[in-house]
Amino acid sequence: MTALAALTERVMRVAMRDDLPFAVLSPPVSFLVFNFMLNNVIDTGGMSYPQYVLPVVIVQVIFLGALTTVDRAARDVRDDFGDRLRTLPISTVTPMIARMLYCLFRGTLGLLAAIAAGYVFGFRMFGGFGYAVAFAALTLTLTLALSLAADAAGVLAEVSRSKTASSGGLSQLLLVPQMLLVMLSTGMAPVDSFPDWLHPFVRNQPISQVTQTLRGFSAGHVVVSNLAASLAWCLGLLMVFGVIAVRVQRRTQ
Amino acid sequence: MIVIELDGVAKTFDGAIHALQDVSFFVPTGSICALLGHNGAGKTTAIKILSTLLQPTAGHAVVAGYDVVREPARVRASLGSIGQLAALDLELTGRENLVLFGRLRGLRRKHARLRADALIQQFDMSHAADRPVRNYSGGMRRRIDIAAGLVVLPKVLFLDEPTTGLDPRSRRDVWDLVSSLSTQGVTILLTTQYLEEADLLSDSIVVLNNGRIVANGTAEDLKRRVGLGYCSVSPVNPADLATVFAAVADLDGAEADYEANTVSVRSPDGVATLGEVFRRVDRLGVELADIALRKPSLDEAFLHLTGEVTTT
Numbered sequence: 001m002t003a004l005a006a007l008t009e010r011v012m013r014v015a016m017r018d019d020l021p022f023a024v025l026s027p028p029v030s031f032l033v034f035n036f037m038l039n040n041v042i043d044t045g046g047m048s049y050p051q052y053v054l055p056v057v058i059v060q061v062i063f064l065g066a067l068t069t070v071d072r073a074a075r076d077v078r079d080d081f082g083d084r085l086r087t088l089p090i091s092t093v094t095p096m097i098a099r100m101l102y103c104l105f106r107g108t109l110g111l112l113a114a115i116a117a118g119y120v121f122g123f124r125m126f127g128g129f130g131y132a133v134a135f136a137a138l139t140l141t142l143t144l145a146l147s148l149a150a151d152a153a154g155v156l157a158e159v160s161r162s163k164t165a166s167s168g169g170l171s172q173l174l175l176v177p178q179m180l181l182v183m184l185s186t187g188m189a190p191v192d193s194f195p196d197w198l199h200p201f202v203r204n205q206p207i208s209q210v211t212q213t214l215r216g217f218s219a220g221h222v223v224v225s226n227l228a229a230s231l232a233w234c235l236g237l238l239m240v241f242g243v244i245a246v247r248v249q250r251r252t253q
Numbered sequence: 254m255i256v257i258e259l260d261g262v263a264k265t266f267d268g269a270i271h272a273l274q275d276v277s278f279f280v281p282t283g284s285i286c287a288l289l290g291h292n293g294a295g296k297t298t299a300i301k302i303l304s305t306l307l308q309p310t311a312g313h314a315v316v317a318g319y320d321v322v323r324e325p326a327r328v329r330a331s332l333g334s335i336g337q338l339a340a341l342d343l344e345l346t347g348r349e350n351l352v353l354f355g356r357l358r359g360l361r362r363k364h365a366r367l368r369a370d371a372l373i374q375q376f377d378m379s380h381a382a383d384r385p386v387r388n389y390s391g392g393m394r395r396r397i398d399i400a401a402g403l404v405v406l407p408k409v410l411f412l413d414e415p416t417t418g419l420d421p422r423s424r425r426d427v428w429d430l431v432s433s434l435s436t437q438g439v440t441i442l443l444t445t446q447y448l449e450e451a452d453l454l455s456d457s458i459v460v461l462n463n464g465r466i467v468a469n470g471t472a473e474d475l476k477r478r479v480g481l482g483y484c485s486v487s488p489v490n491p492a493d494l495a496t497v498f499a500a501v502a503d504l505d506g507a508e509a510d511y512e513a514n515t516v517s518v519r520s521p522d523g524v525a526t527l528g529e530v531f532r533r534v535d536r537l538g539v540e541l542a543d544i545a546l547r548k549p550s551l552d553e554a555f556l557h558l559t560g561e562v563t564t565t
Contacts, residue, residue, distance in 0.1 A: 003359075010353050081341060083334070086306060087334045
């Protein structure tokens with residue numbers, strides 16, 4: 001327990017100096033960019049654009065936040081510092097759990113910052129407290145799932161460093177699928193704004209499902225099939241990436 | 254009591270590279286053992302196996318009474334390990350690193366802070382303790398790194414090339430520290446490429462070459478194995494060197510080194526050889542700058558021992 005607290009405090013301390021300001025500022029900034037660029041361009045039916053777009057802003061921030069874990073994870077297994085961690089009388093997964101606690105903390109801050117910015121432009125949690133809690137819970141589940149994936153990627157990249165690109169290059173590379181998923185989702189625009197042949201992909205991919213559920217939570221009513229799909233995606237990814245991350249961490253031993 | 258024991262330890266990488274082969278030695282409680290060898294001799298591999306970072310391909314290793322493969326957690330709880338590079342979080346300050354490692358070794362926050370303060374004093378780091386390690390010089394990193402390995406005084410301490418890249422003063426500091434730890438009962442296994450270091454610090458020396466032990470004993474043992482010493486003569490005028498050499502050329506192992514302006518002769522009989530050489534040279538009427546009986550340096554012993562292996 002002491003070890004986990006000490007390691008979590010360490011991640012926080014270091015992040016306070018470089019990562020946290022970015023974690024708080026990037027949600028309002030990307031919200032403003034999306035809102036001003038697309039506000040009058042996209043027809044979202046009865047819903048105001050800030051109300052429509054805030055969930056995808058949050059999902060985008062989660063993705064970018066997860067990518068910062070790649071480098072932190074790599075740093076913890078690198079060279080002699082990693083060796084020293086591994087020769088300490090602590091569990092192999094403790095450093096990883098500490099990194100994940102930081103990710104959840106970072107995610108919570110980002111979520112709050114995004115909602116605060118949204119409120120200024122008319123976004124509201126119409127559903128009340130219960131739905132707001134559900135909104136946060138789904139967001140943080142996705143945060144954890146993606147952070148675990150990024151963590152495993154960082155550790156793997158570092159362990160096989162001689163053969164592949166550096167972790168810095170890796171997090172750049174992982175930006176590409178992330179951008180594509182956000183662009184080709186119903187997060188920024190309803191499905192009708194995409195060409196017909198793309199509809200099946202756009203409609204069913206996880207970001208579309210999750211952002212739709214988040215919009216539902218903020219409005220106060222969700223479609224059950226959509227909620228089921230979002231939960232399946234988030235919990236499924238959490239399980240899969242969780243198992244992979246722990247395995248990868250053990251393999252460094 | 255024996256604190257570190259290796260029995261037939263071997264490590265093979267990728268099925269082809271034999272980093273260690275049939276390595277057996279032991280280190281008694283409170284003593285200092287030096288693993289001596291060139292780069293690639295297998296020193297770091299041995300340390301990594303003993304600190305549970307690598308598993309041996311064959312053989313057994315026991316540290317503080319626990320098998321490194323079967324009870325790695327217990328081994329880790331008894332050891333401190335200091336690697337070749339600074340194993341620190343570069344983004345944290347020196348003090349924060351020490352507190353972190355203290356807490357990771359199970360100290361309460363307050364206790365860890367007090368211990369960090371004490372170590373900063375002991376290692377003379379007060380001026381830099383609150384700056385990020387990233388901005389430290391190599392010597393300062395080394396000091397904080399060693400301090401981090403001592404936050405909780407371990408039973409067994411592994412030091413992998415502790416003085417590589419240090420200036421002479423810092424090296425002397427590390428030597429003093431290692432000696433004082435040993436008197437406090439810490440068993441120390443260090444690796445080094447410096448023969449002087451092994452000679453000065455350690456109670457026993459294990460010489461590794463290409464993953465095999467080529468010699469094992471005290472510094473004196475090793476020197477004795479190589480030969481009893483030699484007698485060297487230097488004339489004041491280098492022009493006389495050839496004359497001096499001619500006078501002793503029939504003696505065992507006679508050699509002239511024109512660069513060093515010295516003629517040397519193997520001296521299995523010690524002082525008797527010295528007397529014989531002196532009588533012969535004295536007859537020549539050559540003025541001498543130096544004549545002496547020398548024991549082989551550990552350097553020579555080392556070259557001799559590793560040479561033995563590579564030539565046979």
